[in-house]
Amino acid sequence: MVMQGGGGGHSSGGAFQEDEIFGKAYDARMMRRLLHYVRPYTGRVVVSLVLLLLLSATQVAPPIIAKEIIDQAIAPAVGKQIPVAEGLSRLGLYGALYLAILLASSVLRYAQSLLTAIVGQEAMYDLRLELFRHLQFLPLSFYDRNPVGRLMTRITNDIDALIELVSKGVVSIFGDIFVLGAVMIAMLFLDIRLALVTFLAMPLLVGLTIYFRGMMRDSFRAIRIRLARVNAYLNETLSGMSVVQLFTREPRTFGQFDDLNRDLYRANVGAIRAMSTFQPTVNFTRAMTSAALFLAGGWWILQGEMTIGTLLAFWQLVEQFFRPVLDLAEKYNIMQAAMASSERVFRLLDTPRTIGDPPHPVELAHVRGEVRFDNVSFAYNEGDWVLRDVDFTIGAGESVAIVGATGAGKTSIISLISRFYDVQRGRILLDGTDIRDLRQRDLRRHIGVVLQDPFIFAGTIASNIRLNDETISDERVRAAAKFVNADRFIDRLPEGYETVVTERGSMLSVGQKQLLAFGRAIAFNPEILLVLDEATSSVDTETEHLIQDALEKLMRGRTSIVIAHRLSTIQNVDRIVVLHKGRVVETGTHRELLVGRGVYHRLYELQYRAHQVA
Amino acid sequence: MASSARSTFTGYLSRHGLQLVAGMVLVTGAAFLAVIPPRFIGAIVDDVNAGAPYGSIVVLSLGMVGVAALEAILRGLGRYQVIDASRVVEYEMRNDLLSHLQRMHLAYFQHQRIGDLMARLTNDLTAVRQMYGFGVLMTTGTTATLVFSIASMLQVNVKLTVITLVLMPVASASFWAIGRKVNRKFQQLQAQFGDLSTKAQENFSGIRVVKAYSQEEPEIEAFGEVNAEYVRRAIDLAKFNGLIWPAMALIIGVAVLATLYVGGIDAISGDMTIGQLVQFVAYLYLLQWPMIAFGEITNIFQQGWASLNRLQDIFDARPAIADPIDPVPTAVRGEVEMRGVTFAYGSTIVLRDVSFRVPAGGSLAIVGPTGSGKSSLVNLIPRLFDAQRGEVLIDGVNVTRYPLRTLRRAVGYVPQETFLFSVPLRENVGYGREEELPADRLAWAADVAQLDKDVQDFPAGYDTMIGERGVTLSGGQKQRAAIARAVAKDPRVLILDDALSAVDTYTESEILRRLRGVMRERTSIVVSHRISTVKDADEILVLDEGRIAERGTHLALLERGGLYAQMYRRQLLEEELEVDEEQLAHERRVASESEAEPGRQMPRLPREGEMTEGPV
C-alpha cells in the first residue's frame, strides 16, 4: 500500500557505483534462470501455491456469506417471510461460518507468507554464496576493471532485490491472479449480467495500469541513474575529503554535488506525480464501478430479478477486484529492480574464470624452485604490450633482482609468476612445468609474495599475520613479526598482537603496514620462492637494514626475486635483470652490469652520484 | 541531542510549512468527502428495498461519482504537495549534510568510517524523507478519516459504533506490539547486513592477498557463515512481519461480522434499516486503512526519528579545525616555523617538543624511522590536525589565525598515500585551482612531475579518465600526478611526504632537479627515506620517536656521525662494496666528466665496521 519512492530505499554503505542497467519488468530468460535456484525448493513452492489457491477461496467467501446473511436471514425476517427466531438462528449459523472462514484465511495467509519468505531467503542464500565463490576465482584482471563498490552492490543489494522478487513479487502476482480468477468466477456464479457490468471496468483498469506503468518505468529509471551518480560522487568526496580540503575545493565540489542532487530532485518530479495521482485515480475508478453496479443492480432489483444481497456481494467483491491494482506501483518497482539486479548478477556469474585449474593438474612432489620465462609477452589490455619477449631463467636457489624505471613492468612480472594474470605469448615454467598445468593453490603455496601496496584487514595485528590459517601458532606469528622487526612497534601498541586494526589499517603508518605484510609472508613460510615487490619502500633505512640481514638468512636455499628502487636493497642478489619498457635489456651480476656500461650502469651512476655530490 | 534533532525536524518542516499545510488541508478535505458515498449507498439500498422510483437511484449513483471525483482531485493535489515537500527536504538535507561534512576535520573521517557515513546519507536520509512525506500524509489522512468516519458512524448507530470501536484499540495495540518486535528484528537484520557487507568489501579489496595466500576456500567458508546468520535473522523477521497482514484482515473481518450480526439483530427487530447496516459496513471499510496505518505510522516515525538522530550526530559534530574568529588578512610569504610542538592522537603522543624554522624560500628535509612522526609533523602545517601544545607558525603568525582557505591555498601538499578523483587527468592536475588550468601551466606542471612522457602514451592524453571508468595508473604514475597537482597550485610552501617512494631513482632525480628550479623562491619540506632526496636541503631533521634527534645540513650531520650518518653509510656503502677500486675510479671519472656542479667536495666516506660485514 505504501508506495516506495523509486530506488530510494535500497542501498547501503559503500556500494554506489551502479551499472546503468535498468531492466524491463519482466524478462523470461532471467526468470527461467532465477527459477533454477528455486527448483530445490519445489515442494515448498507447490505447497505455497496450494495455500494461495485456498486463500483466494477464503477471500471471496465472506461477501457471499454476507449475501446469504442478508438474503436468507435479515431480509426475510424483516419482511416477515420467516419467523424472527428462525432469522436469528440463521444469522448465528452464517455468522459462525463467517468467523471460521476468517480464521482459516488468517492462518493460511500467515503460513503462506512465511513459507515464501523462507524459500526466497534460502534460494538466494545459495545464489549469494555461489556468487561469492565465483568471485573468489575470477582473475585479477576482472578486479582491475570492477571497483569494489560495484561488486558489493551485486552481493548485497542486488541479491536482496531478488529475495524480494521471489518472496513478494512473484508470489503476489500468483496471488493476484488467483484472487482475480476467484472473484470473477464468484461474480459469474452469482449473477452473469451484473458480472458483465463489472467487467466493463476491465479495459479501464488495463488502460490505467499501462499508462501509469509507462510513467513509473521512465521516472524510476531516471531516478535510479541519478541516485547512483549522487551516491558515487558523495562516496568519492568523502573518501578523498583531505584532498578536497587541502586543495580548497569545497565550493566547487559543493556546486557539482548540488547540480547532481538537483538533477535527482527533478527526476523525482515525474515519480511524485505518478505516486500522488495513481491511488486517487484507481479509487475513483472503483467508485465509478460501484456506481454502475448500483445503477444496474438497482434496476434489476426493482424489476424483481435480483436480490439485494447479490448486489451487496458484488459491491464487496469489487473491492477485492481493485486491490491487486492498488499496489501495482510497489510490485512494479520490485519486479523492475529485480530484473535489473538479476541481469547484473547473472552477468557476473557468466564472467568466465579465465584463469582456472587444469583438468589434470601436474603434481609437483619436490619443488626445486627454478623459474623460467620462456619468451613471454603480456598485455593487460589487448595490444598494449607491457612485457615483450621476456626470456630469462632463475636457477633453483638463486636470488635475482629486477630493476628498471617505474612502469617498466616489474610488478607485472611478479604478478605473472603467481599467475594473477595469464601470459598472451610464451610460457612461464616452474621446474620445467608450465605454471598453467599446476593447481593455483599448489603454485601459490610455494610462493611468498610481499606486494607493493600492503593490504591490512580489519581484525587484529595477529589475524593480519596469520589470516584465516589457524595452524599458524602465536609463537610463529611473533617470530615472523620479530623477523621483519615489526615487533618493535607492535610491542608498543596498547594490546600488542591483539590490538584491533580498523579497515585498511588507518591507524598505522604506511611503513608499519608494509612490515605487517612482510611478516605475513614470513609466517606462511613459503617453501621455495620469495618475491618482494618494493616491500620496504616506505620503511626507514635502519629497519630495512635489519630486515636485510634477516632476509639474507631467509633467501639462502630459496629462489628469490626482489624489486626495489634503492640499489642498496638489492645488493645481496646473485643476479640482476634490468627491465626497460617491458623488455629485458640486461642481465648479469652487479659487477658485470657495471662493466657493461648499459642501462644499469646509468641507473647506478645516478644513484651513486646522487650520494656523492653532496 | 533529542532536542536538537527536534529543532532540526521543525526547522526543515517550517521552511516548507506552507506547502505541507496546504497538502494537509487538501487531504483532510478528501477524507471528509470520503464519508459521503456510504450515505448514498445506504440510501440506495433502502430505496431499492422500499421500491422507490428508479430516478432517485440514478441521482444517488451519479452523486456518488461526483463526490468521488472531487475527492480524487483533492487527494491527488494534497499528496503531491506533501510528497514534493518531502523530496525538497531530502534535497536540502543532502546538500546541508555535505556542506557540513566538508567543514569537518580529518580525524573525524578517520573515526567515522566512510561506509557508515554513506549509510547515513542514503538509508537514514530515505527514512527521514519518508517521515516528512508518507509520515505526514498518513498521519493527516488517518486522523481525518478516523474522526469523520466515527462521527458518521455515531449518527447511524451508537451501539454498533461502540462495539466496533472496542475492537480498534485492540487492533492498534496488537499492531503496536507486533511492530515493536518487527523493529527489533529488523535492527538485528540490519546489523548482520552490515557484517555481510563488511566481509564482502574486505575480501574484494584485499583479493590480491586472498589469492596470493590461497585463502579462497576459508574466505568462502567465513562468508557462508555470515550469510547463513543473515538468512536466519531474515526468517526470524519474517515470522513477525508476516503476522501484520493476517492479523489486520482478521480484525477487520471480525468487525464486519460483528456489525452484520448485531446490526442484523437490530434490523430484524426493526431498530435499523438494511441500508443503514450497509452504510455502517462501508464505514468499516474506510476505517480498515487507518487501522493498519497506525502501525505503519509508528513504524515510519520510529525509524525516521532514529534516522534523524543519526543524521543529527553528523550535524552536531563540530569541526575541530575551523576558521578563526579574527583572521589575519595577510598574504603568505612562506616562512614555516614550529615552536615546542607536541602532538598526540588521543593519548598517544607522537611528536614531542619539536621546533624548527624554515625561512621563506628555504628547504627542510625530514628523515626518520617508520612511525617516528614525520607524516604527523607535516600534517600540522596545512592544519589537517592541530598541535596540542606549542605553535605552528607561518610568517610568524600562528596557522590557526589564518583563514583555512588562505592557509591551504598557500600550501601544496603531496600526501604519502595518493588519492586521485575519477575525473579526467587534466582536472586532477588542476584540482587546486578555481578556474580551468591553462594548457601551458598544465604542461609545465606535468613536466616538473615527469608525468608528461606517460601522458604521451595515453590515447586521450590529459583527457584520459582516471579510475573506474578510465585507466589504472601505476603507483609511480599516481604519485607523480599528485606532485603535478600540488605544483600546479603554485604554492608558497610545498610539502612532499615520502611522495617519491614508488618512483624510480632516475625519474626521482629528474623531478628533484626540476623542483629545485621551481622552488627557488618557495619553501619546501620533504619527507623521505632516501639520502639522495634530502641531502640538498638547507636543513635536515632526523626524527626519532617523535623527537628531533639530530638536525643540520647533510655535511654537518655526516660529520656528527649519528643516526643520519649511519643511515647514509648504509645506503651508500652497501652499493660500494661490490665495486672494486677500478670501478670506483671509473665512476669518479664519469662523475667529474658529467655536468655535475663543480667545486663541491666529495664527503669522506666513513668505512669502518660496515665494510667487513657486507656480503661478497
Ligand SMILES: Nc1ncnc2c1ncn2[C@@H]1O[C@H](COP(=O)(O)OP(=O)(O)O)[C@@H](O)[C@H]1O
Ligand atoms: N592492472 C593493470 N591494468 C592495466 N595496466 C596496468 C595494470 N597494472 C599496471 N599497468 C600498466 O602496465 C605498465 C607496467 O606496470 P608495472 O608492472 O606496475 O610497472 P613497475 O612495477 O615496473 O613500476 C604500466 O604502464 C602500468 O600503467
Ligand SMILES: Nc1ncnc2c1ncn2[C@@H]1O[C@H](COP(=O)(O)OP(=O)(O)O)[C@@H](O)[C@H]1O
Ligand atoms: N590517524 C591516526 N590515528 C592514530 N594514530 C596514528 C594516526 N596516524 C598515525 N598514527 C600513529 O602515529 C605514529 C606516527 O605516524 P606517522 O606520522 O605516520 O609516522 P611516519 O610518517 O614517520 O612513518 C605511528 O605510531 C602511527 O601508528
Ligand SMILES: [Mg+2]
Ligand atoms: Mg608517513
